[in-house]
Amino acid sequence: MLNLATLTMNPTIDVAYEIDHLDQIHKIRAESTRNDPGGGGINVARVFVRLGGNARCIYLSGGATGAALDGLLDLHQLVRTRIAITSDTRISTAILEQASGKEYRISARGPEIAKSEWQSCLDQLGSLRCDYLVASGSLPGNVPNDFYARVAAIAAVGGYRFVLDTSGPALAAGIAGGGVFLAKPSLGEFRALVGRELTEESEIADAAMNIVEQGRVQHLAVTMGRDGALLATRSGCLRLPSIKVETRSAVGSGDSFLAAMVHALGLGKKPEDAFRFGLAAGAAAVLTPGTDLCHPEDVRRLYSALTV
Template sequence: MTAFVTLTVNPTIDDSSEAELVRPLHKIRTRQSHIDPGGGGVNVARVLQRLGGEVEAIVCSGGATGLVLGELLEREGVRRQEVRIAGMTRMAHTVFERASGQEYRFVPEGPMLSQAEQDACLERVAAAECDYFVASGSLSPGVPEDFYARIARMVTQKGARFVLDSSGPHLKRALKAGHVALAKPSLGELAGVVGRELHGPRAAMQAAQEIVGAGGVEMLAVTLGRSGALLVSREEAHFCRPPEVKTLSATGAGDSFLAAMVLRLWQGEAPVDALRYATAAGAATALTPGTALCYLEDVERLFEEVAERDGDLAE
C-alpha cells in the first residue's frame, strides 16, 4: 500500500513559453518553451514526489499525446497507472507576456469519456490501496456530476482519506454526499458552493465554517491568492498570509498547496503547521516560470516566513 494515490481524469500536456508582446493578427514569436505533464492530480503527484512523498498517479490518457504524457511522468519519476481512452489527451498553452508581466492561459476542455472508459477508471480507483486518495482537476465531457461523490464513497469504504480539489457542480455534489476528509476550493469556487459573493478572508472563513458545519467535509482549505489561505474544521480555524515573493507564474500554485498539505497531515503534523507548509509550497511555485512547480529547498525556506504571519484576519 502506498501513502498517496492521485486521480486525474482530464490531464494535460502543458506547454509554457514567453513572448515580448501578445497581439492579434500577428505571428507571436515565443522563447523559453518548456513542456510539463499537467492536470490537477498530476501536479499534486509531481509535488508530492519532490517533497518526499510516496505517490502513484492514476491518469486517463489517449492518443499520441497520451504517450507523451506517460514519458513526461516517467521523466519526473512519478509512478502511474494509465486508463487508456480513445480521445487524445489535451494540450494546454501558457504564454507569459514580458511587456506587461501578464500570463495568458489557453486550456481546452479535453476529450469525451465513454461509459466504458469511465467504468475502467472506477475499476482502477476501486483497486487502489492508499492512506490518502487525492482527486483533483476538471472532469472530461461526458462524466456525470456525481463522479467524484461516487469515488469518495468508494475509497473511504476501504479506509482511505478522500481529498478533493474541484469546482462547480462536481464539488457541490461531493460536499453534499459527504465522505470528504479535505476539500480545497479557491475563493471563487467557495462562493459558487455557498451561492453568494465573498469579499476577503472573514467572509471566506464564515462560508467555510457553514460548509464544515453541514457535515459533508471534515476540513476545508480555501486559497485566497495573494491574501493567503484558510483551514477550517469543526474544532479549529486558521489563517495564513503568504510570504512576499516575486511571482513569475501562478500556474500550479493551488496544486502545490494541496500536495504539501496532505503530506504534512499524513505525517501527523498539526493542521495549522500543515497550512503553513502548504502556503509556503504555493508561494514557492509562484517563484517558478510557466508550468514548473515548487522545489523542496524553496518550500523549506519560505515555511519559516509563513510561520511569522499566522493569525491576522484583517480584510
C-alpha cells in the same frame, strides 16, 4: 514512507512559452519552451514526490497526445496507472510576455469520455492501496457530476483518506456525498458552491464552518490568491495572509499548496501547521516560471519564515 495516489480525470500536456511581446500579425519566436505533464492530480503528485513522498498517478489518456503525456510522466519518473480512452488528451498553454510581465493561460475543455471508460477508472480504484487519494481537476465531458462522490465512497471502503480539489457541480456533488477528509476550493469556486458573493472575511469563515459542522468535510481550505487562505476545521478557523514573493507564474500554485498540505498532514503535522506548509508551497510555485511548480528548498525556506 507516506503513500499517495492521485486521480486526474482531465489531464493535459502543459506547454509554457516565454516571449518578448505578443504581436497579432508577425510570427513570434519563444525565448524558452517547456513541456510538462499536467492536470490537478498529476501536478499534486509531482510536488508530493519532490517533498519526499511516494505517489501513483491514475489518469485518463488517449490518442497521440495521450501517448505524449505518458512519455512525459515517464520522464518525470512518476509511477502511473493509465486508463485508456478513445479521445485525445488535451493540451494547455501558458504564455509569459516578458515586456509586460503578464501571463496568458489557454486551457482546452478536454475530451468526451465514454461510460465504460470512467467506469473502468472506478473499478481501478477499488483495488487501490494508499494512505491518501487526491482527486484534483475538472471532470471531462460525459462524466456524471457525482463521480467524485462515488470515488469518496470507494475511498471509505478502502480505508484511505479522500482529498478533493475541483469546481462547479462536481465539487458540490462531491461534498454533498460526504466522506471528504480535505477539500480545497479557490474563493471563486467556494462562492459558486455556496451560491453567495461572500464579500466579507467573516462571511467566508461562517460559510466554511457551516460545511465542516455538517460533517461533510473534515478540513476545508479556501485559497484566495494574493489575499492568502482560510482553513476551517472542527476546532475553528485560521486565516493567514499570502506570502509576498516575486510573481513569475501562477500555474500550479493551488496544486502545490494541496500537495504540501497533504504531505505535512501525512507526516503527523497539526492541521494548522500543515496549512502553513501548504501556503508556503503555493507561494514557492509562484516563484518558478511556466509549469515548473514549487521546489522543496523554497517551500521550506518560506515555511520557516512564516512560522517565525
